[in-house]
Amino acid sequence: MTKKNKSAIQRRLIPTYIFLIIVSFISVFPLYWMISAATNTSTDVSRGRILPGSHFMENFHNLTSQQPLWRALGNSFFYAILTTVICLLICSIAGYGFEVYHDKGKDRLFSILLLAMMVPQVATMVPLFKMFSKAGLLNTAVGFILPIISTPFMIMMFRQNARSFPVDIIEAARIDGLSEVRIFFQMFIPTMKSTYAAAAVITFMNAWNSYLWPKVIMTDNKAMTMPMLIANLITGYVTDYGMLMCGVLFCSIPTMVVFFVLQKQFAEGITGAVK
Template identity: 60%
Template sequence: MIKKLREVPGYAFLGIWTVFSLFPLYFMLVSATNTSQDVLSSRLLPGGALFENFVKLFQAQDVLRAMGSSAAIALGTTVLALVICSIAGYGFEVYHSRGKDVLMAVLLLAMMIPFAATMIPLFQVFAKLGLVNSLFAVIVPAISTPLLILLFRQSSRAFPTEILEAARVDGLNELSIYARIYIPTMRATFAAAGVITFMTAWNNYLWPRVILIKNEVQTMPMLIVNLSAGYVTDYGVLMLAVLLASLPTVVVFLILQRQFANGITGAIK
């Protein structure tokens, strides 16, 4: 009984923290069903303006096209980043050497360079290639990041070398070992890296805003900014757009949350 009483403050703290953490999500859901005036008055109960907000949103912006652009960027970036960064992390650890440690240190130092410092040269490169307003130009700069390479490298340290030696004795080449043994064994790390990459690519605003000039190829973050850029902002419509933009990342995280936790834990160990 005494032990249970000692646990009460901890559970109470977690409960209060959970309420504070979920409140923004609740307010977003409620605001999507209310009028702009109700949102400004901080109404905390659902309203009856959801259908009206839907009509206004789809009349004001091409939501389906923006969702398609964001989905193409997020999925393309995630798939390519997982392949490239996992191969790099695999190579850094399985074929370990002092020179690779120096190269990894250089990659980590590159994380300290702000994207704003490389954005203009990057834009000039894609402009000369004629890739402005191309989703490809949004995807390519994000398919190889030091963070994901480090994540796969750290996780690869737990990969048993005995399996590699046995596979090589059986005649498997390195590509077959990677595809048939490494990927299934490291699926938790792939899930964690996939969640991080998908959420980052979906929510990315700065680089798409620079390279995607035409509204026909705008993403959901750009659409949300456009809704709030006028003289009068309809906050009910704005919150509905935010809700629609948040759903894919929430769904992906909920589906892969257990693998995400295992992948992050394995990398830390």
């Protein structure tokens, strides 16, 4: 390809680059505004100031003095990590079983399972609350994680990705005398690292950002999570937007860190890549 052709192609790509720059700016601007608002006073935020200020420590002090920030952060980390670990274990076993073991009623059972995706969470909120209340699971970690440790979407995701897992490896392992449990833990899990990473990102974000169910099941302030704390900052006649955005910043950092650390594995897991 000559230099003239290369320059012509580059000129044709200029509108594409401009469009991508504009879209990237629009996507990143809310994040920038959140960080900037956390450093400004409530008055500056109301007036539409977008430049960073010097009031971050003041907003942070107001936040920690009025709300149990560290307790809410600790609760959210505990619930989200516990939910992620248990959900990955249960859903991966279910997805692996649906794909590897063959049975006449397997596909029919899986179709019934997928129908649960059409039932909105709000429709099951009241029955679940009554069941958990009678079982004494209010304000407990079990009450938080039990409804979300096994989801049809995660099971379907693991089953679809398990289709790319080589069947010959399973047959060879069985011939060598490995048990089904050892095949799953020693061969399937290491091979499907990208799928586990993608599922971990989705599950952690969903558990961290969960608000409605914790609001129903967690009636004690000691069990407050970060989304519940953010909601408490909006109550009242006057809202301190600087303190509010400071709280939103602290609530957003863990999910952003998890996504940026696992973004490569997340992309591979979503596309079904197997290593």
